[in-house]
Amino acid sequence: MLRNITKLKGLGNRVHGQSLKPPLSRVQLTRSYYSSNGSSYRRFNNDDYSKKSSFKELILDKSSRKYLALFFGGCSLFYFTHLDKAPVSDRSRFIWVSRPLELTIGNYTYKSIWRQTQQEILPPQHPLTVKIENIFKKIVKAAYKDPSVDNSLLDGIKWEIHVVNDSTASPNAFVLPGGKVFIFSSILPICANEDGIATVLSHEFAHQLARHTAENLSKAPIYSILGLVLYTVTGANVFNNLLLDGFLRMPASRQMETEADYIGLMIMSRACFQPQESIKVWERMANFERNLNRGNAVNMEFLSTHPASVRRIENMTKWLPKANEIYEQSDCSSIGNYYKSFFAM
Template sequence: VVIVGGVVVTICYGTFETVPYTNRRHFVVLTHSGELKLGESQFDNEKKELGDKVLAPSHPDSVRVNSIAAEIIGAAGRSLAGHEDDKLLDGETCADDTALSPKKKAPRGASQAMIKHLDGFKWEVIVVDNKQVNAMCAPGGKIIVYTGLLDKFNTDAEIATVLGHEVAHAIARHAAEKLTKHMWIFMLTVFLLIFIDAPDLIDKLTEYLLGLPFSRKMEIEADHIGIMLLASAGFDPRIAPKVYEKLGKVGGNSSPLKEYMSTHPCSKKRTQLLLDAKVMDKAMALYTEARARKEEIDQ
């Protein structure tokens, strides 16, 4: 019943979409409106739990983070809706071809379809008084930044790198894709339990063989999209690899075994992928263009 029900839901509501910047095709069941409602609910619950730890909008940290976030969000809307057809949808992959391997060139005009879901976004950024060196973005553009991140990263470009990564998750609809993936994993688990009466073993196998590798690929994709957003906003993309190096030191560089058991790839791998010539050259081209645009506006 579970498997048949899942297939019915998939047929009725599932859609194939193309992820901006990487051109990866992915399948999602959650509708755009459903994703927005999910993000709103998560964000509202989080704010209630945080209470007075949420800094006032007039607080200097809130003002600063919102200003940087506005640059990233503005760059996302501008670059994705503008000239992406010619310069970004070229069928290239990011450096980690095992994680992202689009094979076909995206059709002209595809960028509008890719970012249609952004129309309903109500971007909101809050800063929380907490020592966590972290940030997050719920579906629909709801961003939370912890003051611990601001303590470790002093420059606007470093903060923009982290914000670019979080915004990338929302742009790529990773939350909706993750929900879809978990639905498939759940159906597979139910199927296996018919033949193998070992629920704990099956849970561990599906987690380590399917769940965690998928999560790490999403983080790699968010890194890739994030550095493009960073560059499009006029921040030097060469700072991004350094940020992930620094994050690795803050969290403690993990061993291969710990990485295999983690939702995130190790900082060394993330740094190497961003330094790949295909990625950095594209980011530097966007950065040069953004700088030229800003100089033209200033004049």
């Protein structure tokens, strides 16, 4: 999922967990980013003390320690037996959410988003919808040819394109588990052309190929348990959330976004879309962000669910030789030269 300022950038959180903010003010897709007298003051301290005292007693009690050990031992066993390798990067990650459950949640989310955006969705026969659908079909076809892609994730999926025609919405696009694709017309100026659209769609599509939605859903109970443990110790929710976001949630989200950038770039190259355009898309995104911030450069990547546009440009530049190699191997260059010579006649 794409950056949280634009929602492209999240090009995961989408339903990838996922963290998509609403491109429309009424559409919420993902999470966003005094003592008056002595007696009340003492009561607060007593409550806080009792929590810490209870936790301390729990640790010191032999019987309690036994049950805690069994609980955490069972959780550890469950965790290590549900480790999985992420595609392409081979990153070890925890996934327990089954594919059917993932699709069920995706379908539920789709119905919710559909109800809130249906008035702005262009009809399937609209020229813009047809154009974007043709681009996406090429991407899916290329994914089948990618040896790193699990084709079972593509089989039986009915892909549906939904173009939300609202130029005032934040630039955004996402793909839900189950094949429902949403792209907002406000992102099209940043895409600029078919190769740019392919860049965005390939990134969002890659989140589903990597099962980032299932990964985020699988991690949610762990974050909840850690938050509960921290609250028992500190009694401060705000501080605990900062710790969890800064050291766990956000770094993991940025890692998934980077994976989707890489997978998406390789797939769009295999689909014969110009890989160089991916760099230009992120340059235009960076310009959009500067204009949004009135020319002020804001780079708070460590507080974001998405990598900074500058970093994404650096990554794309580093991966470009590999993408060009895939582009050449797919006979894309010969097709491009044929069309150039045809129109030059």
